[in-house]
Amino acid sequence: MKVLFIGGTGLISQAVSKLTVEKGFDLYLLNRGQRNDFVPDGAHVIKADIRDAAATAEALKPFEFDVVVDWIAFTADHVRVDVELFKGKTSQYIFISSASAYQKPATQYLVTESTPLANPFWQYSRDKIACEELLMNAYRNESFPITIVRPSYTYGDTMIPSALNSWSHPWSLVDRMRKGKKIVVHGDGTSLWTMTHNTDFAKGFVGLLGNPKAIGHAFHITSDEVLDWNQITRSIGAAAGVKPDIANISSDFITAFSPDSVGGLLGDKAVSSVFDNSKIKRFVPGFVATVPFHEGIKRTVEWFEGHPEKCTVDTAWNELMDRIVEAHEAGRQRANS
Template sequence: MKVLFIGGTGLISEAVSKLAVRRGIELYLFNRGERSEHVPHGAQVIQGDIRDSAGAAEALKGHEFDVVVDWIAFTPQHVQLDIELFAGKTKQYIFISSASAYQKPLKHYRITEETPLANPYWQYSRDKIACEQLLLEVHRNSGFPVTIVRPSHTYGNTAIPAALTSWQHPWSLIERIRKGQPLVIHGDGTSLWTLTHNTDFAKGFVGLLGHPDTIGEAVHITSDESLSWNQIYAAIGEAAGREPKVVHMSTDFIAAHTPAGTADGLIGDQAVSAVFDNSKLKRLVPDYEAVVPFAEGIKQSVLWFENHPQLRTADPAWSAMLDALISKHGVDAKLLSYYV
């Protein structure tokens, strides 16, 4: 099977690329070549920029693929370029959407692929929904062979997954725990969340490559393990070697006292319980099983950072933001108790 990954070296896609090569897939990566250290041995790289439509067409000239996966399409404009570029040149086009596109708030706690798509809180999610709608319309009208995959919160060695965190400097969370500095958990920490290790995601995803029953369908790929945010932070603390100090506060308070956009993903995704039904995936990929519990996966992540000291970078601005947020919350709590 000849497969093209647009991107292919990111947090999720790197694990999929490695597994695809191990399973004998003829894998090509189309990207700008800036993360060559993450290209698995055996994959071939075609260098180019997918945002440059003319340049991409020239670089891919003469190629046809059984499957094309775009890991870095975020807007309808992105997928429209893909439609123009790959129509008639692939048997399957996989769009990476997001489980954050599912209805917020949910009418039923258990999420299936039939759960409506609606997210009035996060532009990222609305853009993904618009991409799905465009692709399915083109599929209905012209037979464009789209498959939609919706990851939820997926992590791997290079990530310390949490809610209010520094995405660019994930080690900052571990640093605060080890220094005894408090972290912030939204609400009372009892809402449920699902974290999926990228190696588990890869097993489900590779099973969908070239699968004829997925054309015109959407599938999410997640772990079956659901944890409260209190349990998640406790597991991170155990991996860090110190029980974390935490401050609980409402999501609305966090949004009101952090810079604009900081809490968009929290309000539009993580503050709402997310428990997934993976029955559809398991029908399509019968051997799929998520086997990495978060308590084990986060230990692997911390160990990976321990072995890569150059990547244990701090984010002073994020840490200062947390301190200011916690300080403001403490003042407001004292005032409330005084008036009550």
């Protein structure tokens, strides 16, 4: 089976690309060729920028694919281009949406694929919802063969996952822990969450490739392990060899200092989210997530320590955390005086 990944070398997709090749698929990656370290042996690279539709169409002329997966479509315009490029040219188009698209605030903590899609806090999530709506219309009205996948917080070697960390310099959190600085955890740290290792996600995802029963369906693929944010933070600390000094601070207080975090907190991680994975298990028999967070995050910390050039620190993020902690402590002192 010939499969095209648009992207394919990102945090989640790199593990899927590797497993796809191992399972015997003929994998092609269409991207700009800027992350070749994460191209698995046996995969073919088509160098093109998907944002240039004409150039992409030209680059794809010699090829036909049984399955197309777009890992880097974020807006309705992006998927509209995909529909035009691949209509009548593939048996399955898989769109990578986001579990953050599920209803916020939630009416119940257990999330299924039928949970409504609505997120007034995060434009990223609303854009993903718009993509899903466009694709569902293309499926209903034009028989465009879609499958929708909604990852939740998925991590791997190159990401230290936390509700509050520097995206571009994820080692910043471990560095802060090892220096004994306070680690900001939103709320009282007891809201429930699910962390999924990218190798576990890959097992469920690869089972959907070329699966005719998956056409027209949406899935999330997560671990069944449920942790609260204090536990997650302590597990990261344990992997780093330290006990983190946790400062529990309300999400509203944090977002007042960091408006950029409104979407990620109020629109996602501040709300308890536990996922019912019954559907992916029905469509991919035998799928089970096997990497507990304490093991996965240990692998991640060890990977960073083996790549010291990646152990960079975000000074601006550190200073923001310091300001939040100082302002919170000053407020508590005034309240107690």
